[in-house]
Amino acid sequence: MNPRIEPIKGYYLRTTIAGVDQRVYVEEAGEGIPLLCLHTAGSDGRQFRHMMNDPRITDHFRVVVFDLPWHGKSSPPAGWEGTTYQLDADTYAETILTVKRDLELDRPVLLGCSIGGRIVLQLARTHPEEFAAVIGLQSGVAVPPYYDRSYLGRPDVNESELCVALMSGLIGPAAPSADRWETLWHYAQGGPGVFNGDLHFYSDQRDLLEDVAKIDTSLCPLYLLSGEYDYSCLPSDSAAVAEHVDGAEFAVMKGIGHFPMSEDHDMFYSYLGPVLNSARSRRGKGC
Amino acid sequence: MLESLADTINADAALVRRGRYVNATMLWDLGDERYAVAIEHGRVVSVQKPHVMATWTFAVRAPLSEWQEFWHADPKPGSHDILALLRRQVAVVEGDLHPFMANLMYFKGVLAAPRQGAK
Numbered sequence: 467m468n469p470r471i472e473p474i475k476g477y478y479l480r481t482t483i484a485g486v487d488q489r490v491y492v493e494e495a496g497e498g499i500p501l502l503c504l505h506t507a508g509s510d511g512r513q514f515r516h517m518m519n520d521p522r523i524t525d526h527f528r529v530v531v532f533d534l535p536w537h538g539k540s541s542p543p544a545g546w547e548g549t550t551y552q553l554d555a556d557t558y559a560e561t562i563l564t565v566k567r568d569l570e571l572d573r574p575v576l577l578g579c580s581i582g583g584r585i586v587l588q589l590a591r592t593h594p595e596e597f598a599a600v601i602g603l604q605s606g607v608a609v610p611p612y613y614d615r616s617y618l619g620r621p622d623v624n625e626s627e628l629c630v631a632l633m634s635g636l637i638g639p640a641a642p643s644a645d646r647w648e649t650l651w652h653y654a655q656g657g658p659g660v661f662n663g664d665l666h667f668y669s670d671q672r673d674l675l676e677d678v679a680k681i682d683t684s685l686c687p688l689y690l691l692s693g694e695y696d697y698s699c700l701p702s703d704s705a706a707v708a709e710h711v712d713g714a715e716f717a718v719m720k721g722i723g724h725f726p727m728s729e730d731h732d733m734f735y736s737y738l739g740p741v742l743n744s745a746r747s748r749r750g751k752g753c
Numbered sequence: 754m755l756e757s758l759a760d761t762i763n764a765d766a767a768l769v770r771r772g773r774y775v776n777a778t779m780l781w782d783l784g785d786e787r788y789a790v791a792i793e794h795g796r797v798v799s800v801q802k803p804h805v806m807a808t809w810t811f812a813v814r815a816p817l818s819e820w821q822e823f824w825h826a827d828p829k830p831g832s833h834d835i836l837a838l839l840r841r842q843v844a845v846v847e848g849d850l851h852p853f854m855a856n857l858m859y860f861k862g863v864l865a866a867p868r869q870g871a872k
Binding site for chain 1: 827828830831832833835836837839840843850851854855857858861
């Protein structure tokens with residue numbers, strides 16, 4: 467392979483979130499409309515590397531990805547050793563708004579997957595004027611428990627291996643092998659308790675469809691894309707959101723699971739491309 | 754129905770290695786038929802139909818029709834992973850779940866072994 471440097475730059479943002487000093491790792495690529503991307507529970511911003519390397523996207527968008535505190539290259543805050551990590555909706559929303567403000571992102575398109583797909587529904591409702599559009603991947607209001615999460619926190623279970631196994635079936639069976647296993651590696655690298663801490667937001671908290679129905683898509687367009695092999699957030703869960711939000715656009719992605727951007731970028735782009743074109747057009751019209 | 758299970762699994766060196774710390778008996782309930790799958794160090798040492806009293810570490814239960822969909826070479830969404838069956842509440846796993854959860858990737862391989870060569 468000829469050596470080359472990818473057109474991605476990374477840096478650390480020093481900021482305060484919910485009264486806690488944080489050092490947040492950010493990557494970005496491209497120029498144009500800001501496209502702020504939110505990774506899944508227990509993983510990090512590497513999930514978006516294909517998007518940040520795709521000129522079909524970066525020719526029009528400044529793709530900005532950050533690792534949530536405790537994830538990827540965003541270390542936990544000082545004193546983490548005496549605390550138990552637990553993500554909640556308010557802190558998550560404040561984190562996103564803080565990064566947006568600190569990086570001076572002007573009406574970005576906000577794209578989130580899984581936990582990110584959940585929080586974009588909240589931000590579309592509470593801060594529609596701050597975003598040109600939101601794109602929810604694997605977006606639903608709630609997930610019922612389907613395995614015992616206590617096994618994630620036991621010293622007699624390898625949490626890294628368990629996270630890999632739990633996520634392995636959430637990838638489409640025909641996804642490219644290298645991308646499948648890289649997606650799982652990100653899970654293998656999560657810190658102890660971090661995935662489960664994210665699941666506090668994803669599984670223990672929930673939105674209500676009647677609250678989601680308050681999203682005004684004339685102020686903030688809502689796009690929903692859902693992978694057909696995802697059994698965490700089922701396509702029917704995203705469809706329920708779409709049915710409750712006037713003007714929401716929804717599509718089921720064939721062959722895709724829970725990690726569209728990292729498991730099969732080419733297949734994902736066949737669905738994402740038209741959405742990004744639509745978001746660009748509507749933002750240009752002041753929508 | 755699971756006559757070739759031991760040969761299939763024991764011939765898969767990567768899977769056996771993944772399960773090298775597994776010593777357990779899994780009761781595999783297919784609805785009308787039940788099999789006690791005894792595993793030592795990742796190798797299947799016996800697959801038996803228990804008679805009246807079965808001893809097992811944990812049991813995995815689902816109707817035969819669900820297993821047949823699960824074993825399809827190109828399973829449809831919702832039938833492609835044991836956790837998908839749990840999510841749809843058509844399968845249950847019960848008993849001492851520690852070996853199952855601590856070696857989940859291994860047992861996913863065991864449960865999917867009949868998929869090899871499926872049409």
